[in-house]
């Protein structure tokens with residue numbers, strides 16, 4: 001291979017890598033895919049920690065413990081104060097978590113739920129979901 005050809009390939013690869021990461025950035029926030037767990041952890045500390053524990057063996061607080069929440073049935077811990085989620089039959093996958101976090105009252109269909117926090121930005125929800133996936 002000539003030196004010129006080698007350089008040309010190198011440039012092409014660099015461009016491809018740069019544009020694919022730009023594309024991932026544009027997709028940021030699509031239902032929990034590509035979320036950033038580290039950012040999610042920070043956000044969680046600010047907005048969720050007062051009501052939820054995340055450690056293995058953690059206790060319920062104002063809301064249920066969230067260790068292992070992704071993939072489990074909604075409202076299925078021994079937390080006593082589920083209002084919206086008990087018996088809802090849904091499973092916490094990315095799409096359901098995204099809907100719940102965006103607007104718990106609306107998604108759960110129960111205005112009395114004590115989960116008051118709405119997460120309006122899709123990117124923040126994606127980060128939170130990525131973080132919750134690490135709780136296992």
Ligand code: HEC
Pocket residue numbers: 044047048049050051052062063064065066069073074075076077081082083084085086101108112113114115116117118119128
């Ligand atoms: C004021 C307290 C409060 C805050 C703040 C809060 N939650 Fe909740 N959360 C609750 C309560 C109460 C429930 C149970 C909802 C129900 O059934 O009515 C709940 C339920 C959940 C569930 C479902 C748990 C299960 O066992 O099915 C998830 C997931 C969740 N919250 C995530 C979050 C995240 C992420 C945040 C931060 C953006 C957050 N919550 C902020 C109180 C809170």
